[in-house]
Amino acid sequence: MKRRIWLTGASSGIGLALAEELLNAGHQLALTARNLEPLEALDQRFPRQVLLAPGDITDPDQVKGIGERIAQVWGAVDTAILNAGTCEYIDATRFDAQLVERVVRTNLIATSYCIQEALTLLRLGQRPHLVGVASSVAYLPLTRSEAYGASKAGLRYLFRSLRIDLAREGIDVTVVSPGFVDTPLTRKNDFPMPMSWPAPKAARFIAQRLKKNRRPMEVAFPWPLILSLKLLALLPERLQLALGKRMVRDARQSGSSA
Numbered sequence: 001m002k003r004r005i006w007l008t009g010a011s012s013g014i015g016l017a018l019a020e021e022l023l024n025a026g027h028q029l030a031l032t033a034r035n036l037e038p039l040e041a042l043d044q045r046f047p048r049q050v051l052l053a054p055g056d057i058t059d060p061d062q063v064k065g066i067g068e069r070i071a072q073v074w075g076a077v078d079t080a081i082l083n084a085g086t087c088e089y090i091d092a093t094r095f096d097a098q099l100v101e102r103v104v105r106t107n108l109i110a111t112s113y114c115i116q117e118a119l120t121l122l123r124l125g126q127r128p129h130l131v132g133v134a135s136s137v138a139y140l141p142l143t144r145s146e147a148y149g150a151s152k153a154g155l156r157y158l159f160r161s162l163r164i165d166l167a168r169e170g171i172d173v174t175v176v177s178p179g180f181v182d183t184p185l186t187r188k189n190d191f192p193m194p195m196s197w198p199a200p201k202a203a204r205f206i207a208q209r210l211k212k213n214r215r216p217m218e219v220a221f222p223w224p225l226i227l228s229l230k231l232l233a234l235l236p237e238r239l240q241l242a243l244g245k246r247m248v249r250d251a252r253q254s255g256s257s258a
Ligand SMILES: NC(=O)c1ccc[n+]([C@@H]2O[C@H](COP(=O)([O-])OP(=O)(O)OC[C@H]3O[C@@H](n4cnc5c(N)ncnc54)[C@H](OP(=O)(O)O)[C@@H]3O)[C@@H](O)[C@H]2O)c1
Pocket: 008, 009, 010, 011, 012, 013, 014, 015, 032, 033, 034, 035, 036, 055, 056, 057, 058, 083, 084, 085, 086, 087, 106, 110, 133, 134, 135, 136, 177, 178, 179, 180, 181, 182, 183, 184, 185, 186
């Protein structure tokens, strides 16, 4: 069944690949990001399927405008995939609270603005489905990930809690927890990224899982990385700390700035 899907973060990386995947499958997509060019390129390729809904999601007025635009044109949304996000790493020797604020504002607060608009539209949609892109980092504290991890752990909690409260309205909630995916976001990383997937592979995996009749609560990949993180999270805290300290030392020895 063709769906009306609002996708944020559609200009790059996982979001751009997911937009292509879903458009190729024939769905209608409302595309949000600040950079208009990649969205317009998709609009040209899929003219009858794309609704341009650009904007900065950290600005609540812009998000409200996006919601109103989608309501005007479509009247409702069947699926909202809130994927837009950012990542910056902390240097604990010069802890920067503004960095934490920037990352949390985009990943958690701005996504909440989108949730507010999405829910109004989803309540009018068919078999409504709310999807949030968190991260596998939320399973385990990792070096330098204080801000990013906190934002994604918060986002994960927000969606899981919402799942309970939206169940009686028949709105399903899925959390997507990717491992490493090769995108402009991770190309800046100066450390090894085990089991990294190309963005089109990640997009295909996410799209296949989301279309299942019985909606998954979690879409996490690749499974060997997810399993390792989940098992490590079960270890006693002191052992986790010892392993974490080792990761910092190994990263320094390999010349990274960790
Ligand atoms: N890549 C990975 O390994 C990985 C792993 C786990 C989770 N994730 C999560 O997956 C999602 C996508 O990441 P990615 O790797 O594809 O990163 P990316 O290539 O940098 O894409 C990020 C997307 O978010 C949009 N965005 C960022 N800030 C925005 C804002 N203020 N307003 C509107 N749009 C904004 C960007 O669009 P504009 O810049 O055009 O606004 C872009 O389309 C993120 O939530 C990320 O945390 C990624």
